[in-house]
Amino acid sequence: MSRLASLFLLLAPLAALAHKPSDSYLHLTREGGGLTGRWDVALKDLDEVLSLDAQGDGTITWGELRARQADVTSYVLGRLALSAEGASCRLEAGGAPRVVRHSDGTYAVVDFVAHCPSAPTLLDINYSLLFDRDPQHRGILRVASGGASETLVLSASHHEAHVSLEGLSPWRRFGEVVVEGVKHIFAGLDHLLFLFALLLPSVLRREADGRWVPVLRFGPAVRDVVKVVSAFTVAHSLTLSAAVLGFVSLPSRFVESAIAASVIAAALNNVFPVVRGTRWVAALALGLLHGFGFASTLVDLELPTGSLAVTLVGFNVGVELGQLACVAAFLPLAFALRGSLLYRRALLVGGSAAIALVACVWFAERAFGVGMSIT
Structure with missing residues (x-):
């Protein structure tokens, strides 16, 4: 039991990394001689800074939010500086307090x-919301003018942006969207562990007596990986597109819980194999779930149709490049180690068991956890 407890403590930080990053959604629109703005900030993030939950019961009431509306507005707008042609713009709050739902919970709208x-x-933007508390926070910024728009992602290391409001086009930021897709793969630990759980047996062959033996040549291992990764790619691309375009919608808690369950299934199959020789079929089926997980970031942007198509393609390209980078780094090393007990026992069996344990923590949090809400 002590070893199990120690392993759980070692793996606990990984559980925290699997949650959707802290995001806010900032929309800037040029209208006439000025700009209008809408800024959606998660209630859970505002509560950590401003202690909105006066009762301490895990629920922010509408009365609690209205009572602190001036504090919310002051805090949020104080973390944004805009200037046009080098001259500062004055920000003025407007509109009644309101909230909206995003894929990961309730957001206050400023x-x-x-x-x-x-x-x-020419607009200069300096964004500093929440970076002092959460270096992983992202500001998802959409700038629009005359029916055209561009999407940018601001972070602690890239918190300033210079945007020409003439000739806005999502293609101008296509490369940045691709990079965000790559980052999303490496930030989404649940997707990475699922991929590695599928790849671990690729350099081994299971005998009838249950023993794992190394494959003799690199070619069969590559073909196995190509089938698994291609099936996963096709599946999550289909559901990613369907979800973002609004054809299919599933509750976020169900999707995230099902993703955690898929990681458990893929990892345990390496220890107690049920699916033999057709892991690509499992990758195809389970990849459908992961597409809905990828979609949450894009759905929350509320992009117009033209920008959405470009952003969807760029994001998907980035996701695939991230996956290919993982495969390229993993497969040669796995092939070199395939004949050792280190690989067959520690990495395949022990690593798969550790992945399953972490995913069990995720499943419990996602299926039964209670997030910050408003009543």
Whole structure:
């Protein structure tokens, strides 16, 4: 039991990494000679800073939020600086307090107007919300003018942006969206562990007596990996597109819980094999779930159709590049170690058991956990 407890403590930090990153959604629109803005910030993030939950019962009431609306507005707008043609714009809050639902919970909406000395054509943005508390926080920014828009992602290391409001096009930021897709793979630990659980047996062959033996040549291992990764790619691309385009919608808690369950299933299959020789079929079936998980980031952007198509393609390309980078790093090393007890016992069996244990923690949190809500 002590060893199990020690293993759990070692793996506990991994559980925290699997949650959806802290995001806010900032929309800036040029209208006439100025800018209007809408900023969606998660209630759970605001509560950590401003202690909105006065009763301490895990639920923010509408009355508690209205009572602190001035504090929320002051805090949020104080973390944004805009300037047009080098001259600062004055931010003025507007509109009644309101909330919206995103894929990961309830968000407070801060509406505002930016008064600039002249009609903005070149906009400078300095974003500093929550970086002092959460270095992994991201600001998802959409800038629009005349029916066209661009999407940017701001982070602690990249918190300033310079945007020309003339000739806005999602293609100008296509490369940045691809990079975000790559980052999403490496930040989404549940997806990574699922992929590695599928790849671990690729350099081994299971005998009828249950023993794992190394494959003799690199070619069969590569073909096995290609089938698994291709099946996973096709599956999650289908559901990613269907979810983002609004054809299919599933509750976030169900999707995230099912993803955790799929990681458990893939890992335990390496220890107690049920699916033999057709792991690509399992990758195809379980990849459908992971596409819904990838979709949450894009759905919350509320992009117009044209920008959505470009962003979807770029994000998907980035996800695939991230997966290929993982495979390229993993497969040669796994092939070199395939004949050792280190690989067959410690990595395949022990590693799969550890992945299953971490995924069990995720499943319990996602299926039965209670997040911050508003009543």
